[in-house]
Amino acid sequence: MRFLWVAVLLASTIGVSTASDSNYQLGSGDQIRIQVFGEPDLTIDQIRLGESGAITYPYLGALQLSGLTLSQVEKLIHRGLKGDYLINPSVSVSVMEYRPFFINGEVRQPGGYPFQPGLTVRQAIAIAGGLTERASRRGMSLTRNQDSRETTLKVEMATPVFPGDSIFIEDSFF
Numbered sequence: 001m002r003f004l005w006v007a008v009l010l011a012s013t014i015g016v017s018t019a020s021d022s023n024y025q026l027g028s029g030d031q032i033r034i035q036v037f038g039e040p041d042l043t044i045d046q047i048r049l050g051e052s053g054a055i056t057y058p059y060l061g062a063l064q065l066s067g068l069t070l071s072q073v074e075k076l077i078h079r080g081l082k083g084d085y086l087i088n089p090s091v092s093v094s095v096m097e098y099r100p101f102f103i104n105g106e107v108r109q110p111g112g113y114p115f116q117p118g119l120t121v122r123q124a125i126a127i128a129g130g131l132t133e134r135a136s137r138r139g140m141s142l143t144r145n146q147d148s149r150e151t152t153l154k155v156e157m158a159t160p161v162f163p164g165d166s167i168f169i170e171d172s173f174f
Contacts, residue, residue, distance in 0.1 A: 029099030139170030
């Protein structure tokens with residue numbers, strides 16, 4: 001029974017992390033690795049998406065990757081290489097470094113910081129040196145670009161932060 005409980009817990013944890021990775025949309029500033037198994041000339045260990053969200057890939061030229069998930073990029077490269085270049089390419093794409101998040105307002109060290117999976121507003125504040133004496137604990141907002149739209153939300157300390165998010169901590173008058 002104990003083994004079954006541990007197995008269920010482990011499976012649910014794996015499912016959560018895989019689901020979040022599979023839905024992640026690439027954007028400007030992300031650094032990725034593209035691997036075509038058995039083809040070292042087509043493997044790129046580190047390439048950062050520029051401001052346009054595009055990269056240049058051997059044989060395929062410019063590829064617009066911003067807004068695509070990792071599996072969509074794998075399929076795009078697979079389709080491009082299949083036939084003319086390779087019989088059945090096996091493509092793997094992974095994020096090596098996420099684009100930064102930003103935190104401004106009443107924190108001790110405002111600025112951009114490297115994103116870490118599982119990040120919350122509380123942890124982002126800690127990374128930025130903590131709140132100043134004038135910081136509002138209720139006046140916190142987060143701006144997120146998703147599907148080419150910018151959305152601003154009121155947040156709490158436990159709110160998840162995603163790559164590219166901008167957090168703003170207001171000042172308190174009392």
